[in-house]
Amino acid sequence: MNTAIWIKRIKCLIIVSAITSIGNMISTTKAGNPVSPLAAIPGLFFLLVCTILGCIVYELINKVSPKNLPAIAYISLVTILLTIPGFSPIAEWAIDATNKVGLLPLCTPILAYAGISLGKDLDTFKKQGVSIVIIALFTFTGTYIGSAIIAEIILRSTGVI
Amino acid sequence: MNEHLKDWRIHALAFVLTLIAEFIGTQKFAFGPLAFSLIPMLYVLIFGAILGGIKVLPHDMMEEASPYIGISVMMLTAKIAMSVGPNLEAVINAGPALIFQEFGNLGTAFLALPIAIGVFHMGRAAVGCCFSISREGSLAIIADKYGLDSEEGIGVMGGYIVGTVLGTLFYGILVSFLTSLNVFHPYSLGMACGTGSASMMSASLAAVVSAYPDMEAQVTAYAATSNLLSSVDGLYMSLFIALPFCNWLYKVMTKNSRHYKDGVPIPKAAKNANK
Secondary structure (H helix, E strand, C coil), X not given: CCHHHHHHHXXXXXXXXXXXXXXXXXXXXXXXXXXCHHHHHHHHHHHHHHHHHHHHHHHHHHHHCCCCCXXXXXXXXXXXXXXXECCECCHHHHHHHHCCCCHHHHHHHHHHHHHHHHHHHHHHHHHHXXXXXXXXXXXXXXXXXXXXXXXXXHHHHCCCC | CHHHHCCHHHHHHHHHHHHHHHHHCCEEEEECCEEEEECHHHHHHHHHHHHHHCCCCCHHHHHHHHHHHHHHHHHHHHHHHCCCHHHHHHHHHHCXXXXXXXXXXXXXXXXXXXXXXXXXXXXXXXXXXXXXXXXXXXXXXXXXXXXXXXXXXXXXXXXXXXXXXXXXXXXHHHHHHHHHHCCCCHHHHHHHCCCCCHHHHHXXXXXXXXXXXXXXXXXXXXXXXXXXXHHHHHHHHHHHHHHHHHHHHHHHHHHCCCCEECCEECCXXXXXXXX
């Protein structure tokens, strides 16, 4: 295991948690249901622990097998297993704690890093901008029509409609 | 230890940008029945892009910021996964038919990728943009596999921005149009609303419900269940099926295209030079 990578990882996760706790307070206050940074800490700590556990699983598997899934697959799996009510003893506490942290306030600091690094890719963005906008709209259309077609087939074949 | 404290400016800037963005907060705009909204995470992207564009940020700072996207996005994955465990029972109860319907989400790739390659001759950004509707989970997948500053990253970020700004507006128009065609049963239209994004679902559902007000309860139930399923299986579906499929389709389509060489689009300038 590479110590420098782990220090960087844990440092970043702690900083992001700290920024999120304050951003979360501003955003929840605006929504009329303020959550203090202190109240958000248990939830953020739980997410941080899940992330680290997922990374540990990833690195352990990396050691024994050259073929590995991306780390986020393990992080997601660890989090899911720890939050199934009845299966995990801490599920209810964890769900309750993380509900105090909004999804969007957690996204903001992440995209702040993305924004800071975006400057160096601006030229690529400019070159591809228009086509990306059009293609993105086609993906929205595709997922809706694709889902509607399959839904129509299923509902008809099962006799619902 | 000192080297780990050296990049404090990046984190301080991320903190300041986040604070400003959250203080501005979500802003909603409406023109008659059409509405769109701007949210804090768009502001931080725009602030960053402006600071980089006017060369206020040194280049090494932009470089050093990029690994932190990959690390912080892992924590976002954990937050997204929080919606799965508590809903697992509801998903199992939804039955196999509804679960099969999830494959409809692959329509993104079937429709958009051929256009991206055939019409726009896009590079790998097409894969990042086409494997999903580019929501938060897709950002996490691309950040983890390719990095957000890769070609694929530019595709998914572009899709994310478009979806956030125009998603609800676009779905409102698209679904009203599809509903008026009378091709699909209202239940199917309702089920299709569940794309895994709450705001997009609300916009498309509103369009269906306004056309079939007497079926509101059933249509809403189908939409909500399908949306729940999409948010539960979304990450794994994208990672194990949609992304590999897009990579395969990209390879096949670019292999024999005269606009591509070794899977990379040939720049226009080079093409003219060859003539």
